[in-house]
Amino acid sequence: MNTLEAQIEAVCRKAKEAARKVARLSAGEIDGALAAIGEALEESRPRIEEANRLDRELGCTQGLSPALLDRLTLSPKAFSTMQRGIEEVRRLPSPLGRVLEERIRPNGLRIRKVRVPIGVIGVIYESRPNVTVDVAALCLKAGNxxxxxxxxxxxxxxxAxxxxxxxxxxxxxxPPEAVQLLPTVDRASIPILCRQRRYLDLLIPRGGPGLIEAVVTHAQVPVxxxxxxxxxxxxxxxxxxxxARKIVLNAKCQRPAxxxxxxxxxxxxxxxRAFLPGMVRELRARGVEVRGDEETQRLGGAEVVPASPEDWATEYLDMILSVRVVDGLPEALSHIEQFGSSHSDAIVTEDRDAAEEFLxxxxxxxxxxxxxxxxxxxGEFGLGAEVGISTDKIHARGPMGVEELTSYKYVVVGSGQIRE
Known part of the structure; x- marks a missing residue:
């Protein structure tokens, strides 16, 4: 075992030991810890802001894109949002111990399905430092x-x-070991972390295709x-x-990254014909590069850049938008099925039947x-914060809040029953 492997294994082992202690805490003890974390963040704010300034300076030197620099920046508003997220998570009802189902069998056995922590969760992420705090608060609230x-x-x-x-x-x-940050950004740390099946119960990667592929390839625990x-x-x-105009502008321009x-x-x-010319003009006025199919180019004018086949499958995270004219709902559904990423998709219509078919x-x-x-x-879904937006279908889907960071076990109470 090399030095990096030994270091990561030690971190994960300490987290496993801490998880056993956290799982036995009361809801009040966990909420008290979240309040203390909020206070500690405010006290450490000057040091955190200085660290963030250093990261941004290095990012500019390294040529990070405006989108990545935006994600990296802990502005006063972002810092306040992060603090508010901790408080919102603290105020959420604890999911732990909640009885999901209960039944009494003919032999008198009382069987309860009870929500419990998952254990140790590994989260691999890029760019956004607020994720460090959001994820820590959510995992702790769920007893992990x-x-x-x-x-x-x-x-x-x-x-910081x-x-x-x-x-x-x-x-x-x-135990402070309940929240561990790997003290390295060596790329080799990712496959090593993915192999820690003795200590990790779940891995959650959030980032670009390269990161996701690396985690899925190397993971020996559920992802x-x-x-x-x-x-x-x-x-x-x-x-x-x-x-439609307002929704399009908000969905693209409010925060494109x-x-x-x-x-x-x-x-x-x-x-x-009624919608696109004006929409393209307004998007261009906001600084959006519009890449369109032939019909969009014809209606939108010379400022529309011809879309390539790759554009339909590209996550720009920037002020760039692909636009296509389709023959009604069937073609729209076909396009989304072919090029979508199973994240979030919207229809704008006053036709209830069309909307319900889309949904x-x-x-x-x-x-x-x-x-x-x-x-x-x-936060917008009332979950306080999120670990990520799951595009999977098993266990959790969409914004992953506190409940999605729990599992369940069966608690069976008898009075001496034996199986014949």
Whole structure:
């Protein structure tokens, strides 16, 4: 075993030991620890902001894209949102011990299905330092320990944030080892972490295709993926065009560097002439590069860039938008089925039948009718925060909050029954 493997195994072993202690804590003890973490973050704010400034300076030197720099930045608003997220998680009812089902068998056995922690969760993520705190708070609320592996671009920010969280745990009398940040950004740490089946119960990667592929390839424990967000908005023939305009602008422009931003706009051919020319002008005025099919180029004018086949399957995370004119709902559904990433997709229409067919047919974690895809978020869904947006179908799907970080066990109470 080399030095890096030994280091990562030691971190995971300590997390496993801490998880056993955290699982036995009362809801009040966990909530007290979350409050202490909030206080520790505020006390450590100058050090955290300085670490984030250093990460941003290094990112500029290394040529990070504006989208990645946006994700990396802990602005005053982002810091306040992070603090508010901890408080919202603290106020959530504890899922632990909740009886999901109960039945009494003919022989008198009382069988209860009870919600319990998963154990130790490994989370591998990129860019956003606020994930360090969001994930720690959610995992603790669900009675778990967590091992974090952040991206190299946010190393100093993540280190400062994780230390503040651990300070809060220590102040509250909980084991600081319940929240562990790998002290390395060596790429070799990812496959090593993925092999820690003695200590990890679940892996959650959130990032680009390369990260997801690496984790899935090497994982020897269950994985729930936070994959690409190739999100679509379909403006159907019966849409309120002013509503559609506002939804399109919000879904693309409000924060383009996030996974729930729209990447492809689909427009019903029956209203394309009335909708697209003005929509393209407004998108261009906002700084969006529009890449369109032949019909979009014809209606949108010279500023529309011809779309390549690769554009339909690209998560831009930038002020770039693919636009295609389709022949009604069937072609829109076919396009989403072929190019979507099972994240978030929306239809804008006043036709209830068309909307309900879209909601039934689109196989994504979140589907919308007359709303922006930007709402796919743990905070917006009332979950306090999220570990990620699961695009898988097993165990958890969509925003992963506290309940999605638990499992269950059966508790059986008898009075001397034996099986004949």
């Amino acid at each position: 320990a967590v091992v974090l592996r952040g991206g190299s671009e946010a190393f100093y920010s993540n280190t 944030l994780a230390q503040a969280v651990r300070n809060g745990l220590d102040r509250a009398g909980l 729930i993926k936070h994959f690409q967000g190739i999100c679509h908005v379909f403006v159907e023939a019966a849409a309120d065009l002013e509503m 996030v996974c729930n931003a729209m990447e492809t706009l689909l427009v019903d051919r029956r209203i394309a 039934r047919s689109v196989d994504s974690a979140v589907v919308y009718w007359n709303s922006s895809t930007r709402f796919t978020d743990g």
